[in-house]
Amino acid sequence: MPNKLISPEQTEFQLKSTLWLFTAAGSLILPFALYDISQGKWQIGLGALIIAFALFLGSWCCYKKTYKPIYTFLLLSPFSTFFLLYLTNTVGISGTYWCYPTILLFYFVISERQAWISNIVLIVCILPLAWNLLEANEAARFTVTLILVSAYAAIFLRVITQLYDARCRQANTDPLTRLYNRASLQDSLTQAIHQADRTGTAFTLIGMDIDFFKQINDELGHDVGDNVLVQLGAFLKGYFRESDKVFRTGGEEFLILICNSNEAESAEIAEKMRKDIENLSIIPDRTVTVSIGVSGIGVEKDWQVWMKTCDQNLYKAKHNGRNRVVVGSV
CATH class of the missing domain: 3.30.70.270 (Reverse transcriptase/Diguanylate cyclase domain)
Known part of the structure; x- marks a missing residue:
C-alpha cells in the first residue's frame, strides 16, 4: 500500500487544539486530585492524579508531534469511564458532574468514531448506576442533560470539521483545475x-x-x-x-x-x-x-x-x- 501524505495544515490544527485541551483538562483536574489525597481520599485522589498525568502526557506528545489518538481511545477512555463509575458510586450526584467534561473531551481529542464508541459506553454504563443511586427526578434530569451534551458536542464537532476542511480545500486548491495550488x-x-x-x-x-x-x-x-x-x-x-x-x-x-x-x-x-x-x-x-x-x-x-x-x-x-x-x- 503506498504511503499517503497527510495534510500539514490539518495535522497542525489537530495537534494544537488537542494540546491545549489536554493541558486545560489536566490543569483543572490536578488540584482536585491533590485535595482528595490531602483529605485522605486515596482512591479518588490517585485515580484523578493518574488521569491528570495521562492528560499532561498527551499534551507533551502533541507538543512533540508524536500524539496517537488510538492510545487515548484504548487506555485513557476505558480508565476514565471506570473511574467515573467508581466516583459516582462513592460520592453520588457530585460524581456525575465529571461526565460532562469527559464526554466533551472525548469528541475533541480522538477520532469521531472513537468518540462515539467511548461516549456510548460511558452513557450505557453510568445511567443504570445513576438511576440506582439518585432520586428519580434527578436521574431523569441527568439522563436528558448527558444525552443532550453528547449530541450537541457531536453536532458541533461535525460542523467545525466540515467548515475547516472546506476552508483548507479552498485555500490549497486551484479554482480552475481543482488541483493543489x-x-x-x-x-x-x-x-x-x-x-x-x-x-x-x-x-x-x-x-x-x-x-x-x-x-x-x-x-x-x-x-x-x-x-x-x-x-x-x-x-x-x-x-x-x-x-x-x-x-x-x-x-x-x-x-x-x-x-x-x-x-x-x-x-x-x-x-x-x-x-x-x-x-x-x-x-x-x-x-x-x-x-x-x-x-x-x-x-x-x-x-x-x-x-x-x-x-x-x-x-x-x-x-x-x-x-x-x-x-x-x-
Missing part, C-alpha cells in the same frame, strides 16, 4: 523529505509545462486556453495515485509529487505521460504537447534546491526543442 507546496515537499529520511521512501518531482500555451491563448482565445488547463488537470488527477500530489504552480505549469517512485521509474512514467498527452484530443485539429523535467530529492535534501533542479530540467526540455523529458538531480 502553491500554498501547500513547501509543506508538502518538506514533509516528503522528512518521510524519505525516516522511512527511506523514494519521492520524485515531475515538472510539466504546456508547449506554446501563449499561442493557444492568442490564436484561439482564453476560453480555449482555460479548457486546455481544465482537461489536462482532470487527466493528471486521474493519471496518478491518491498517494501522489498534483499541483498547478503557474499559468500553464504543473508539478507532480510522486510517492514510492525513484527517479528512473518516474522518468518512465513521465515519458509515457508525455506520449499520452500528445495523443489526447484536447483541441480539434491541433496537437497539445508538454515539456517535462524530472528530479529526485538528491543529496541536498532541501525543498528549494529540489524544486530548482526540477525547474532547470524543465527549462532544458523546453530549450532543447520542447515535447520531451529531461531527468536529473543535484
Whole structure:
C-alpha cells in the first residue's frame, strides 16, 4: 500500500487544539486530585492524579508531534469511564458532574468514531448506576442533560470539521483545475523529505509545462486556453495515485509529487505521460504537447534546491526543442 501524505495544515490544527485541551483538562483536574489525597481520599485522589498525568502526557506528545489518538481511545477512555463509575458510586450526584467534561473531551481529542464508541459506553454504563443511586427526578434530569451534551458536542464537532476542511480545500486548491495550488507546496515537499529520511521512501518531482500555451491563448482565445488547463488537470488527477500530489504552480505549469517512485521509474512514467498527452484530443485539429523535467530529492535534501533542479530540467526540455523529458538531480 503506498504511503499517503497527510495534510500539514490539518495535522497542525489537530495537534494544537488537542494540546491545549489536554493541558486545560489536566490543569483543572490536578488540584482536585491533590485535595482528595490531602483529605485522605486515596482512591479518588490517585485515580484523578493518574488521569491528570495521562492528560499532561498527551499534551507533551502533541507538543512533540508524536500524539496517537488510538492510545487515548484504548487506555485513557476505558480508565476514565471506570473511574467515573467508581466516583459516582462513592460520592453520588457530585460524581456525575465529571461526565460532562469527559464526554466533551472525548469528541475533541480522538477520532469521531472513537468518540462515539467511548461516549456510548460511558452513557450505557453510568445511567443504570445513576438511576440506582439518585432520586428519580434527578436521574431523569441527568439522563436528558448527558444525552443532550453528547449530541450537541457531536453536532458541533461535525460542523467545525466540515467548515475547516472546506476552508483548507479552498485555500490549497486551484479554482480552475481543482488541483493543489502553491500554498501547500513547501509543506508538502518538506514533509516528503522528512518521510524519505525516516522511512527511506523514494519521492520524485515531475515538472510539466504546456508547449506554446501563449499561442493557444492568442490564436484561439482564453476560453480555449482555460479548457486546455481544465482537461489536462482532470487527466493528471486521474493519471496518478491518491498517494501522489498534483499541483498547478503557474499559468500553464504543473508539478507532480510522486510517492514510492525513484527517479528512473518516474522518468518512465513521465515519458509515457508525455506520449499520452500528445495523443489526447484536447483541441480539434491541433496537437497539445508538454515539456517535462524530472528530479529526485538528491543529496541536498532541501525543498528549494529540489524544486530548482526540477525547474532547470524543465527549462532544458523546453530549450532543447520542447515535447520531451529531461531527468536529473543535484
